[in-house]
Amino acid sequence: MPSHDMTALADASAAASTVGSEWWRSAVIYQIYPRSFADASGDGIGDLPGVTTHLDDLKQLGVDAIWLSPFMTSPQKDAGYDVADYCDVDPLFGTLGDFDDMLEAAHARGIRVIVDLVPNHSSDQHVWFQEALAAAPGSAERARYMFRDGKGENGELPPNNWESVFGGDAWTRVTEADGTPGQWYLHLFDTSQPDFDWSNEVVRAEFRRILRFWLDRGTDGFRVDVAHGLVKEAGLPDYTPDPESGSMGGDEADVPYWGQPGVHEVYRDWHGVLAEYDGDRALCAEAWLPTIEKTALWVRPDEMHQAFNFEYLETAWDAAKLRAVITESLRAYPAVGAPSTWVLSNHDVVRHASRLALTAENPQGFGIGPNSPGTPIADVGLRRARAATSVMLALPGSAYLYQGEELGLPEVIDISDDARQDPTWFRTKGERYGRDGCRVPLPWDATGPAYGFSPDGASWLPQPAEWATFARDVQVDDPASTLSLYRALLAERRARDLGVSALEWVDGLGDDVIAFHNGNVTVIANLGETPIAIPAGTVIVTSERLTGDTLPVDTTVWLERH
Numbered sequence: 001m002p003s004h005d006m007t008a009l010a011d012a013s014a015a016a017s018t019v020g021s022e023w024w025r026s027a028v029i030y031q032i033y034p035r036s037f038a039d040a041s042g043d044g045i046g047d048l049p050g051v052t053t054h055l056d057d058l059k060q061l062g063v064d065a066i067w068l069s070p071f072m073t074s075p076q077k078d079a080g081y082d083v084a085d086y087c088d089v090d091p092l093f094g095t096l097g098d099f100d101d102m103l104e105a106a107h108a109r110g111i112r113v114i115v116d117l118v119p120n121h122s123s124d125q126h127v128w129f130q131e132a133l134a135a136a137p138g139s140a141e142r143a144r145y146m147f148r149d150g151k152g153e154n155g156e157l158p159p160n161n162w163e164s165v166f167g168g169d170a171w172t173r174v175t176e177a178d179g180t181p182g183q184w185y186l187h188l189f190d191t192s193q194p195d196f197d198w199s200n201e202v203v204r205a206e207f208r209r210i211l212r213f214w215l216d217r218g219t220d221g222f223r224v225d226v227a228h229g230l231v232k233e234a235g236l237p238d239y240t241p242d243p244e245s246g247s248m249g250g251d252e253a254d255v256p257y258w259g260q261p262g263v264h265e266v267y268r269d270w271h272g273v274l275a276e277y278d279g280d281r282a283l284c285a286e287a288w289l290p291t292i293e294k295t296a297l298w299v300r301p302d303e304m305h306q307a308f309n310f311e312y313l314e315t316a317w318d319a320a321k322l323r324a325v326i327t328e329s330l331r332a333y334p335a336v337g338a339p340s341t342w343v344l345s346n347h348d349v350v351r352h353a354s355r356l357a358l359t360a361e362n363p364q365g366f367g368i369g370p371n372s373p374g375t376p377i378a379d380v381g382l383r384r385a386r387a388a389t390s391v392m393l394a395l396p397g398s399a400y401l402y403q404g405e406e407l408g409l410p411e412v413i414d415i416s417d418d419a420r421q422d423p424t425w426f427r428t429k430g431e432r433y434g435r436d437g438c439r440v441p442l443p444w445d446a447t448g449p450a451y452g453f454s455p456d457g458a459s460w461l462p463q464p465a466e467w468a469t470f471a472r473d474v475q476v477d478d479p480a481s482t483l484s485l486y487r488a489l490l491a492e493r494r495a496r497d498l499g500v501s502a503l504e505w506v507d508g509l510g511d512d513v514i515a516f517h518n519g520n521v522t523v524i525a526n527l528g529e530t531p532i533a534i535p536a537g538t539v540i541v542t543s544e545r546l547t548g549d550t551l552p553v554d555t556t557v558w559l560e561r562h
């Protein structure tokens, strides 16, 4: 294992050894979706050496940490969220040596590295699952997963009525070694993603080992996939989800496989493992729950450190609703000693440069495609996205960015059916478009092969022609570009310590306005339909060019506070 040059990181967190000053309380964390970030090998799929190549660009952007979606050994049935070996790198993405090199290069630049851990399920190609298939019902091998006998006279019916998040049944029947139809196993996601049984201590011990494997290599933390799903209600009672609810069932209370109380024990245990290491290692929960109050249970002092604020992500472009969700977030998370986090985009949702211009008849839950009603108007979406990010990066707490949002990338809507890859698309027989539209490989260079993504021009999802106008190289020196806006916001946020300051609402500017002080900055965002007058003052940064002393619609300004 390499010895890491930790000087830059030590500088970045000189004060971060006392409770309350840890780096993750205010960090801006940039999500890398490795297969779509940058391809060094030329096979059309991004990889770890591609990440290393662009670390200087991320340093220049001004982020504190990167989180990488899974790059472990995987048959890629769910783009790597189906892990066959938790302690190795899939050859598609490189080698463990490439990971060590990337981590060392990131640390040398003062950028921390968060790894995605998938504990709810493995791949069906994981050696444990293969052993389980070969073993008999009731064996120790089967007990690491959720195998059950079927209902009906000959066990021909699934053990209960649960549905997969990706559509279809959540149970698949296996054929036993003697060739007869046998038991069923649970998979809350694709058939190729069998759920572990977290009541089994063997599973718990294995994940402690996996955590230590990555912590020993210098990893700064983990984004924990489906962190609300590990423990299932005893007896596995039937449950029918509301068809209108989000794909992760987050809107509903009392789901027998989401948010069960027993899951907290797992994270208390993991908290202890991370605490054995120096450097304020952190856990961030991907937990879709019905309220902020509930999500805050995941970040009590002896559990995880952060949880994604999906309530914020799901809030419409509406001043009153945003004020309410910000107020509640800044109450509920600090009430348990945690920072609030903020996020607008990730690899599972419609990019916010499109989502914020969707109309009510086109809900964002299951992705958008050529036949979705109410195609978002691109200019409106981008303008709102720039204004929304300018609000988000002024908020106290930790913020997550998703690769490409700093370029203003929209959702790619026009992907042909035969190019689609998301299991959601296949499992719902085309009824839900799924998530391919936010996963299209990044444009780095307007005129290069695959817009600079891959040396030979290959790309695992087709890139649209408009990628040329969004490419990083055409934005980097343009002061009006979205990239320049993000760089300015991040530089000012850091210089003015906005991540650790306190928010104070400013009233009296109108119902369609969000206005607050944070530290020495006054932030005003106009979400209404007419320009508003703004107080005289020195402009620090603005999401659109200002002419005169009014703030146009869908625009945010940061002013020096008086």
Ligand code: BGC
Pocket (backbone or CB within 6 Å): 078, 081, 082, 118, 189, 225, 226, 286, 347, 348
């Ligand atoms: C990830 C998804 C993935 C699912 C199953 C999540 O919530 O973010 O991309 O498909 O978990 O692992």
